[in-house]
Amino acid sequence: MLFVGQMVIGHAQVQEAAVAVSWVMTSFSASLFTSILVYRIFFHRLRSFPGPFLAKTTKFWHVSKVARNSDNFRQLDNLYHRYGDFVRTAYGDLMQGPNEVTMFSPEALTAVLGLGSKCTKTGWYDVLKPLIALNTTRDKGLHDRRRRIWNRGFSKKALHDYEDRVGMYSQELKERISKSAGKPINMTAWSRYFSFDVMGDFAFGRSFDMMRNGKNHFIVDIIRQGMAVIGPFTPVPWLFIIGKSVPGLANRWKRLLAWTTAQLRSRMEIMSYILQASIENKSTEKDMPYMSGDAAAMIIAGSDTVASSLTFLFYYLAKYPQEVITLRTELGALKTPLDLSILEKCSHLNGFISETLRLHPPVPSGVLRNTPSQGLMVGDRHIPGHTTVLVPIYTLGRRSDCFELAEEFIPRRWSSQPHLVKNKDAFVPFSIGAYSCVGKNLALMELRSVIATVISEFDVSFAPGEDGMGAMGRAKDTFTLSPGELQLVFHPIEK
Numbered sequence: 001m002l003f004v005g006q007m008v009i010g011h012a013q014v015q016e017a018a019v020a021v022s023w024v025m026t027s028f029s030a031s032l033f034t035s036i037l038v039y040r041i042f043f044h045r046l047r048s049f050p051g052p053f054l055a056k057t058t059k060f061w062h063v064s065k066v067a068r069n070s071d072n073f074r075q076l077d078n079l080y081h082r083y084g085d086f087v088r089t090a091y092g093d094l095m096q097g098p099n100e101v102t103m104f105s106p107e108a109l110t111a112v113l114g115l116g117s118k119c120t121k122t123g124w125y126d127v128l129k130p131l132i133a134l135n136t137t138r139d140k141g142l143h144d145r146r147r148r149i150w151n152r153g154f155s156k157k158a159l160h161d162y163e164d165r166v167g168m169y170s171q172e173l174k175e176r177i178s179k180s181a182g183k184p185i186n187m188t189a190w191s192r193y194f195s196f197d198v199m200g201d202f203a204f205g206r207s208f209d210m211m212r213n214g215k216n217h218f219i220v221d222i223i224r225q226g227m228a229v230i231g232p233f234t235p236v237p238w239l240f241i242i243g244k245s246v247p248g249l250a251n252r253w254k255r256l257l258a259w260t261t262a263q264l265r266s267r268m269e270i271m272s273y274i275l276q277a278s279i280e281n282k283s284t285e286k287d288m289p290y291m292s293g294d295a296a297a298m299i300i301a302g303s304d305t306v307a308s309s310l311t312f313l314f315y316y317l318a319k320y321p322q323e324v325i326t327l328r329t330e331l332g333a334l335k336t337p338l339d340l341s342i343l344e345k346c347s348h349l350n351g352f353i354s355e356t357l358r359l360h361p362p363v364p365s366g367v368l369r370n371t372p373s374q375g376l377m378v379g380d381r382h383i384p385g386h387t388t389v390l391v392p393i394y395t396l397g398r399r400s401d402c403f404e405l406a407e408e409f410i411p412r413r414w415s416s417q418p419h420l421v422k423n424k425d426a427f428v429p430f431s432i433g434a435y436s437c438v439g440k441n442l443a444l445m446e447l448r449s450v451i452a453t454v455i456s457e458f459d460v461s462f463a464p465g466e467d468g469m470g471a472m473g474r475a476k477d478t479f480t481l482s483p484g485e486l487q488l489v490f491h492p493i494e495k
């Protein structure tokens with residue numbers, strides 16, 4: 001009896017203790033979170049920057065905004081129109097609370113990325129770890145050393161050597177298009193098949209054969225699934241890094257790395273310059289994480305960007321048939337077979353490409369940087385040290401104080417009507433400074449080659465029922481831009 005009584009009393013005491021402990025825990029958590037919120041809203045060093053109320057309190061505000069449509073560039077653009085040149089956002093570095101300022105002016109771009117800037121890459125760039133690619137190298141000295149090696153693969157001579165290969169892939173695309181002449185084809189997919197085939201060849205000496213098979217290579221699917229996750233989780237990159245350990249994702253990730261490393265043992269093109277540097281230094285095995293990282297980065301950086309650009313180039317060819325005639329006249333004056341280096345001098349073709357990249361930059365939200373410890377001056381505004389900053393390329397390219405009729409597609413602003421460009425510093429599709437795009441000239445060569453090759457034989461129109469709006473309307477911002485489907489019809493021209 002006594003024993004039962006003790007048990008009842010004991011049970012009651014345990015219950016009381018549990019209630020007391022949960023009260024203590026609840027009040028502790030409530031006061032902790034309240035003080036964090038009060039600090040972030042009223043006392044944080046970025047409190048003077050305007051921005052959405054919830055963005056001051058948690059980064060998940062930004063995730064919730066972009067989770068559904070993966071349209072970060074559009075969300076940031078809305079913030080610019082609402083708050084102006086400096087906005088406190090919730091987008092940024094590893095394990096911090098909201099500690100970011102997004103800036104929208106060319107002046108800010110130069111301060112953050114221009115030569116001499118002391119800003120550094122943020123923890124977001126650890127996404128490829130354990131591999132280390134050129135574009136994910138956060139140490140400035142190491143980056144400079146590796147960039148010098150990469151530059152060899154993009155020298156004038158190297159680029160000249162690539163011309164035939166690029167021309168050959170452009171012909172292949174034209175032949176594939178001609179097989180579907182008069183019928184709708186998904187140009188978003190075919191632009192991707194082209195760009196990945198080219199990069200497969202340049203990175204590994206072997207095409208992905210996507211144009212031949214008319215479908216994605218499995219490696220490309222893995223990359224695209226990875227990029228689709230990166231998009232919404234950019235504000236919280238540590239979640240993505242943790243996600244890489246989840247079995248399904250981890251296996252796909254491992255397959256990608258194993259495949260990339262295996263390809264390195266075979267014939268290579270641009271990678272051969274990078275490999276050569278390691279052979280000269282007798283450090284091939286030690287450098288393997290760099291070389292695998294570089295090969296993966298080359299595919300990621302060099303394929304989606306070119307694919308997105310091509311999709312929008314074709315969109316404008318279909319939308320403005322008059323432009324096709326102007327381009328054809330310019331190209332008609334050239335000798336055949338086309339010499340790709342001559343295309344560099346075609347002012348309308350280059351204006352057409354620049355205008356497309358201005359309105360649809362393939363890296364639309366820009367790149368993440370941390371300010372140095374002393375902070376950063378942008379005009380008369382001081383950004384405190386260790387703040388994550390970014391300058392969205394999409395918004396810069398559409399600023400009405402930088403471009404006359406900014407929302408309109410006017411290729412001539414880059415040739416015969418330069419007054420339509422009020423501030424050229426706002427046109428930065430390839431970024432600027434020490435970390436700007438190393439592949440810019442190869443990318444432009446590909447774009448010029450495809451457009452010149454295809455329009456010399458075809459007119460382009462939207463497929464029945466297609467108005468072209470989905471390409472941008474349904475585009476996903478997965479760091480690089482992934483356009484929505486675009487159905488086009490190609491009609492052989494009479495010669």
Ligand code: HEM
Nearest residue numbers: 134135301302305362363367429430431435437438439443
């Ligand atoms: C229209 C096509 C392209 C556009 C708009 C573009 C844009 C960019 C941008 C904005 C960056 C800066 C990224 C950052 O700071 O995080 C970048 C870097 C880079 N791009 Fe491109 N890119 C294009 C094509 C290519 C191609 C064809 C390659 C071929 C290999 C390439 C390779 C790279 C590499 C390796 C970097 C890192 C450079 C460094 O950190 O030093 N890109 N690109």
